[in-house]
Amino acid sequence: MKAYEIRNSFGLENLERVERPEPEPGPGQLLVQVSSTSLNYRDLLMVDGRYNPRQPLPLIPLSDGVGKIVAVGAGVGGFAVGERVAGTFFQGWQAGRPSVAAVRDTLGGPIDGMLAQRVVLGESGVVRVPDHLSDAEASTLPCAALTAWNALVESGGLKAGDTVLIQGTGGVSIFALQFAKLFSAEVFIISSSDEKLERARALGADFCINYMATPKWGKEVRRLSGGGVDHVVEVGGAGTFGESLRAVRLGGQIAVIGILAGAARELDLTRILMNKLRIQGILVGHRQSFQGMNRAVEAGKLRPIIDGLFPFSAARDAFERLRSGAHFGKICIGVREE
Numbered sequence: 001m002k003a004y005e006i007r008n009s010f011g012l013e014n015l016e017r018v019e020r021p022e023p024e025p026g027p028g029q030l031l032v033q034v035s036s037t038s039l040n041y042r043d044l045l046m047v048d049g050r051y052n053p054r055q056p057l058p059l060i061p062l063s064d065g066v067g068k069i070v071a072v073g074a075g076v077g078g079f080a081v082g083e084r085v086a087g088t089f090f091q092g093w094q095a096g097r098p099s100v101a102a103v104r105d106t107l108g109g110p111i112d113g114m115l116a117q118r119v120v121l122g123e124s125g126v127v128r129v130p131d132h133l134s135d136a137e138a139s140t141l142p143c144a145a146l147t148a149w150n151a152l153v154e155s156g157g158l159k160a161g162d163t164v165l166i167q168g169t170g171g172v173s174i175f176a177l178q179f180a181k182l183f184s185a186e187v188f189i190i191s192s193s194d195e196k197l198e199r200a201r202a203l204g205a206d207f208c209i210n211y212m213a214t215p216k217w218g219k220e221v222r223r224l225s226g227g228g229v230d231h232v233v234e235v236g237g238a239g240t241f242g243e244s245l246r247a248v249r250l251g252g253q254i255a256v257i258g259i260l261a262g263a264a265r266e267l268d269l270t271r272i273l274m275n276k277l278r279i280q281g282i283l284v285g286h287r288q289s290f291q292g293m294n295r296a297v298e299a300g301k302l303r304p305i306i307d308g309l310f311p312f313s314a315a316r317d318a319f320e321r322l323r324s325g326a327h328f329g330k331i332c333i334g335v336r337e338e
């Protein structure tokens with residue numbers, strides 16, 4: 001079967017299409033014929049060798065993928081041939097608080113990921129995906145969608161009518177916008193692009209701010225919201241955290257997800273304690289949460305926003321598109337027999 005591997009060394013130029021032996025499901029495992037995959041920022045870091053420079057190679061990249069079960073191993077009870085499933089980001093985290101062992105095996109590094117025609121996954125490492133979604137749409141759910149769901153709903157306790165600040169218009173952020181609107185939340189969104197802000201407005205964003213034109217956007221969000229928002233979806237990290245602290249209301253919370261604008265900077269903690277803030281680190285989410293999110297996606301007939309669907313032969317172009325930062329929502333790669 002065909003797959004992509006980061007071969008002997010890191011770098012997109014070393015992402016190569018290869019022939020791999022046909023995988024076979026062992027006891028408790030499923031063989032999945034992959035139909036679509038999607039990219040996350042982490043995948044780019046992984047290919048570049050910036051996520052974990054000690055990651056053993058070769059590695060099949062991508063944590064997100066969906067496909068049909070084509071064979072089941074001995075003892076599989078919960079799934080049958082023909083069902084459509086997505087792999088879970090953490091192959092071992094089923095529910096509850098994470099343990100070191102539960103968050104060790106993640107698809108697309110350290111263990112092989114989804115950019116292959118067929119993959120073998122444990123039956124506890126997959127979930128069914130909503131019927132109304134195309135394969136490409138369904139393939140966007142495992143990492144970005146679950147992260148946004150976890151930030152706002154599972155850990156965040158989002159309630160109808162809450163106010164939410166979202167940073168940027170990438171994969172996690174656009175899902176956060178969609179979930180926030182599912183709860184009739186009032187959404188503030190910042191982006192480097194007026195054009196992307198218009199697209200966010202069309203998806204229901206209530207207040208749109210260009211963070212290049214308004215670098216003190218935290219103050220502006222505070223003013224527009226009449227004292228600060230209930231939730232901040234933090235993907236910028238050190239470079240945005242100071243403004244997030246200005247944007248959040250007394251007793252509000254900041255979900256710390258990404259470090260796109262840096263990982264470390266001096267921080268005055270006074271605002272956190274004086275405003276009784278809750279700062280919550282987010283680590284994608286567990287399988288039970290994925291299943292709960294899928295019920296909400298189904299009930300709300302939510303359709304993930306796809307920036308582009310690349311053919312399997314153009315996998316590198318998909319990574320380049322992600323690197324460019326020009327995308328809005330998710331980038332997918334289709335996987336077909338060729």
Ligand SMILES: NC(=O)c1ccc[n+]([C@@H]2O[C@H](COP(=O)([O-])OP(=O)(O)OC[C@H]3O[C@@H](n4cnc5c(N)ncnc54)[C@H](OP(=O)(O)O)[C@@H]3O)[C@@H](O)[C@H]2O)c1
Nearest residue numbers: 041147168169170171172191192257258259261282283284
């Ligand atoms: N903790 C977790 O479990 C977890 C899970 C998923 C992702 N992440 C992290 O979350 C981040 C986003 O991931 P993703 O896959 O959604 O990435 P993505 O699709 O590449 O989105 C990146 C977007 O972030 C926005 N952005 C960049 N710098 C910004 C800044 N200084 N201020 C505000 N917005 C900024 C940009 O939006 P505009 O173009 O609109 O300006 C950019 O398009 C990454 O750091 C990723 O590693 C963490």
